[in-house]
Amino acid sequence: MTTPITANDYESTKAELDRLLKYRSELAKVDMQNLTPDDFVKERKTRIDNSLAINECNSQLLNGITAEFARLLPKIREANDAVDKDLKALRRTADVLNAISKGMSTISNIITLIK
Amino acid sequence: MNLRTVATAVLLACLSGCLSFGGEDADDIATNGADYTTNTRNLIDEAIRASNHDSSQELLDSKVRADLKARPEYSKEVMFKQLEDLDKGLIIVAGQAYDLKASLDAVNQYFIGLQALVRDPTAERNAEAVRNLGYQVDRLNSSMEGRRGGPLIGHEKTNALAELTGVISDQVKAKKVRQAVQRDAETIAKALALQGKSLDWAETVIYSDLTNMNERFYKKNVKEHYAEQGDNFNQRWVDDRLLYLEARTFIDNYNKRKAYRDPKKHRIELWSSALSMSYDQTIISQQILDIHALIAIKAKIEKAYKR
Numbered sequence: 001m002t003t004p005i006t007a008n009d010y011e012s013t014k015a016e017l018d019r020l021l022k023y024r025s026e027l028a029k030v031d032m033q034n035l036t037p038d039d040f041v042k043e044r045k046t047r048i049d050n051s052l053a054i055n056e057c058n059s060q061l062l063n064g065i066t067a068e069f070a071r072l073l074p075k076i077r078e079a080n081d082a083v084d085k086d087l088k089a090l091r092r093t094a095d096v097l098n099a100i101s102k103g104m105s106t107i108s109n110i111i112t113l114i115k
Numbered sequence: 116m117n118l119r120t121v122a123t124a125v126l127l128a129c130l131s132g133c134l135s136f137g138g139e140d141a142d143d144i145a146t147n148g149a150d151y152t153t154n155t156r157n158l159i160d161e162a163i164r165a166s167n168h169d170s171s172q173e174l175l176d177s178k179v180r181a182d183l184k185a186r187p188e189y190s191k192e193v194m195f196k197q198l199e200d201l202d203k204g205l206i207i208v209a210g211q212a213y214d215l216k217a218s219l220d221a222v223n224q225y226f227i228g229l230q231a232l233v234r235d236p237t238a239e240r241n242a243e244a245v246r247n248l249g250y251q252v253d254r255l256n257s258s259m260e261g262r263r264g265g266p267l268i269g270h271e272k273t274n275a276l277a278e279l280t281g282v283i284s285d286q287v288k289a290k291k292v293r294q295a296v297q298r299d300a301e302t303i304a305k306a307l308a309l310q311g312k313s314l315d316w317a318e319t320v321i322y323s324d325l326t327n328m329n330e331r332f333y334k335k336n337v338k339e340h341y342a343e344q345g346d347n348f349n350q351r352w353v354d355d356r357l358l359y360l361e362a363r364t365f366i367d368n369y370n371k372r373k374a375y376r377d378p379k380k381h382r383i384e385l386w387s388s389a390l391s392m393s394y395d396q397t398i399i400s401q402q403i404l405d406i407h408a409l410i411a412i413k414a415k416i417e418k419a420y421k422r
């Protein structure tokens with residue numbers, strides 16, 4: 001698992017992604033079909049390299065966020081379990097009362113039968 | 116057996132807890148939290164689509180000219196490798212997005228659980244149980260005392276006890292909800308801050324795809340048709356130009372909208388305050404609405420571009 005990026009790394013990687021995406025938009029404005037052959041080759045290579053760099057940046061950012069989430073997940077699961085327990089506790093009172101009611105009903109039936 | 120004593124003791128067993136305020140705010144937090152998480156999940160999917168689309172369109176724009184195909188830089192082997200490298204990167208990112216969504220599911224589960232807690236019909240359930248118990252106590256007394264025994268508690272008193280049980284059960288539940296929210300506030304606020312980062316990333320990627328798509332659309336459907344002054348320079352051209360201008364205005368002003376929202380620190384504070392029950396989710400929702408607006412315009416442009 002990759003080491004999660006720090007908050008500063010995150011900000012600088014995000015800024016780099018913004019830059020690369022803006023650069024992609026600038027490159028898109030160039031009319032490739034009217035370039036000289038050498039310029040075409042150069043321009044195309046620049047676009048491909050930029051795309052690869054964008055993928056790398058995206059990967060670093062998502063990896064960083066996912067790694068932070070992975071560290072937080074045990075606590076999130078604990079919170080989920082705790083809320084679940086709270087819900088079960090709320091239901092317990094009625095369960096107890098209903099169990100007693102059922103017991104009393106059984107006794108009443110028995111007494112009626114005996115009589 | 117002194118049934119009156121037993122009945123009272125059992126009823127008092129559920130009359131615990133202390134005064135606390137009601138769950139409408141908590142229901143808002145739970146519902147909005149679940150919506151926020153679900154929306155983030157969906158927008159991550161949109162961002163992956165946008166990223167793949169942006170990359171593919173760029174390759175199409177860079178189509179190798181016929182006069183250059185013989186060059187070694189454009190041999191089949193080189194082109195295969197190039198595409199493989201690009202695809203590999205995109206697939207890795209999509210896989211990471213998949214892992215991210217799994218984490219969001221855990222957060223979503225929290226809000227759904229909280230919603231269930233807030234909406235649990237505790238009062239009604241306990242009141243009904245008390246009514247039922249009252250009825251059984253009276254019935255048992257009747258069967259023991261025969262015709263001489265009237266009801267031990269009676270219908271009126273049972274109902275009054277049931278209502279009181281309902282009120283106190285609500286208070287007990289509200290206390291549990293408040294305790295749950297405060298107990299989990301720090302963890303959930305951190306999770307939501309991470310969600311915010313995911314949303315920022317998705318927004319950036321979708322915005323880039325829209326910007327580039329709009330420029331392509333302008334070049335092909337507006338600029339070229341205008342310059343040619345041919346059959347394509349018609350009423351449809353008017354519609355396309357209007358669409359381009361609408362999108363361009365939206366794009367150019369988008370960064371102002373983002374600046375107004377002012378994320379990160381404000382978002383963490385906002386959620387922390389929301390989770391401690393002083394609630395205002397306007398700015399968080401605004402980002403989701405803005406991203407949906409980006410996607411809506413993108414869809415219009417995509418449709419017009421493909422005509």
